[in-house]
Every structure is written in structure tokens, then in C-alpha cells.
């Protein structure tokens with residue numbers, strides 16, 4: 001698949017020159033691609049070049065269905081090979097945050113998550129991740145200059161650090177000043193904790209907000225709900241997080257989904273306080289989204305858990321469950337769609 005959104009501007013320029021065209025055409029193509037202007041709608045490119053470009057994939061991802069919630073819109077996208085992924089844009093006071101997927105499915109196997117129920121189908125290419133930003137920005141009436149999305153979170157389906165090279169290239173294009181020109185501080189990358197890739201990220205692309213899906217501060221409990229903890233234990237993970245925090249000077253975020261009778265007691269909160277000691281961080285408590293296949297229940301102890309951590313001086317919020325009324329979470333919408341297609 002020759003997807004044009006997989007190329008950065010330099011690569012596009014090289015390609016265009018190889019096609020015996022003037023270099024400035026690459027910038028015109030880049031502008032159209034990022035604005036979501038289709039090839040046949042393009043009025044700046046000469047006819048012969050448009051014809052040569054028919055050999056390339058111009059929009060690798062199409063919005064297939066939308067679901068409107070109170071302060072969020074949920075999307076199902078279709079990829080060129082008919083795979084389906086999902087995303088959500090949340091309308092906040094400070095702007096619009098788009099949550100992007102990085103893989104079709106996921107192989108991390110977290111016990112509470114719907115994205116990983118069928119394992120990993122495939123990685124998304126850089127252009128397919130970027131295509132989500134392009135499609136939703138256009139949906140909101142934006143283009144490359146007049147951007148309607150202010151924040152990006154890599155928290156959709158998939159594990160971003162398990163698709164490392166494509167994700168780094170996506171981040172580079174996202175922050176390119178000739179393109180969308182996102183600021184690094186408005187981008188969050190959420191990981192289940194692949195420690196060696198966290199060190200690599202600190203070298204390759206620091207400055208974005210690192211978000212760690214922790215979910216338990218006890219190694220034995222974490223191992224039970226997150227298989228990745230067998231490979232990187234809590235000490236190893238926390239060392240890599242501390243390194244990222246020190247190297248980049250950025251506060252890290254810990255995500256902690258509260259599950260009834262699993263990780264929601266004051267003993268759990270105390271341990272969470274202890275292991276985050278000395279790390280500039282914010283703790284985001286997430287009410288569990290019920291996933292039928294998983295059978296786990298939301299905690300009834302969230303307020304007390306928060307109160308304890310606040311009393312101990314931690315910065316803590318409880319995540320508003322935006323979009324849950326439209327199954328806004330974690331692979332549930334995609335599964336619903338696949339099931340409907342199978343039942344037809």
C-alpha cells in the first residue's frame with residue numbers, strides 16, 4: 001500500500017522530484033493531504049500530476065459511522081482493507097481532544113480491556129494514525145491552518161509503544177511546523193508500561209506527556225490484571241518513568257482504573273502513594289467501564305481512594321467518563337460493530 005500520509009514533507013519532496021515535478025508541488029500535496037481535501041477536489045495540482053497520483057492512496061481511512069454524545073463524538077473508521085477501528089473526540093472547556101488508535105486490536109491482554117479480547121490484528125501505519133486526525137479535523141470543519149483539534153491522546157485501541165516506529169513518525173509529522181504544528185505539551189502517550197521503550201522515547205521524542213496505565217502498585221496484583229507486568233516488574237517500570245520525568249522535566253500521569261475488590265482499598269492507595277514518592281506526577285483515577293466479556297465491576301470506593309491520596313499531597317482527579325453513554329471506551333464500539341456484521 002502506497003499511502004501518501006505515510007511520508008513526511010522531506011520524503012514527499014524527494015518523491016515528487018523523482019517524478020520530474022517541481023519541488024513546491026510536494027508542499028501543495030502535503031497541505032491538501034493534511035486538510036483532508038480529496039485528490040479529485042484538488043484545484044492546485046496540474047491534471048497530469050493528479051493522474052500520476054492515482055497510483056497512491058490519498059485518504060487511507062474513512063469515517064464510517066458517528067455517534068453523538070453530550071460532549072463527545074465517537075467514530076468508527078474503515079481502513080483500506082475493511083478493518084475497523086474506533087476513536088473519540090471530547091469537547092472540553094479548553095478545546096477538543098482527539099483520542100487516536102495505534103493498532104487494530106492489541107496483544108497486551110489487560111484483563112479489563114475490550115480492545116485486546118481478540119488479540120492483535122495488525123499495526124496501523126503512520127498515515128493511518130495521522131488519517132484519524134485529518135478525518136476528524138475535517139469533520140469539525142477544520143483544515144491544516146485552521147485546526148479544530150487542540151489535544152491528541154494516544155489512548156485508543158492498541159499499545160503505542162508496541163508500534164514504536166510508526167508512532168514516532170506520526171508524532172514527528174503531527175508536530176511539524178509546516179503541518180499541523182501541534183505542541184508536544186498537548187500530546188499524551190498512554191502505555192501499559194513497556195519500560196525499555198520508555199527509555200527510548202525519552203531519547204527519541206521527549207516532551208510529550210507520558211501516561212502510565214498502572215492499575216495496581218503491587219507487583220502480584222498488577223501481574224494478575226496486566227500480563228506486561230511479567231516482563232517489566234513495577235520496580236523496572238518505575239525506574240524508566242523516573243528517568244523520563246527527570247530527562248524531560250515533565251510531570252508524568254498515572255492512570256488507575258478502580259476495580260471492585262481488586263485494587264480499590266486504602267491499602268492499595270497507600271502503596272500507590274509510596275511508589276510514586278519523589279516523582280512529579282498526576283494521578284488520574286478512572287471509573288471502570290463495564291465490559292460484558294470481562295465481568296469486572298466498577299469500584300464503590302473511588303471518592304475515599306481519592307481523598308486518601310489528596311490528603312497525602314498527591315495531585316489527583318477522577319476522570320469524567322465522557323462518551324461512556326455511547327460506549328466511548330476501549331474497543332467496545334468496534335466489537336459491537338463486528339458482532340452486528342456477523343449477526344447480519
Ligand code: SAH
Nearest residue numbers: 113155158159190191192213255288289330
Ligand atoms: N495500551 C495503552 C493505551 C490504550 S488503553 C495503555 O494501556 O495505556 C487507554 C486507557 O484505558 C488505559 O489506561 C487502559 O488501561 C484504560 N482502559 C482499558 N479498558 C478499560 C475499561 N474497561 N475501563 C476503564 N479504563 C479502561
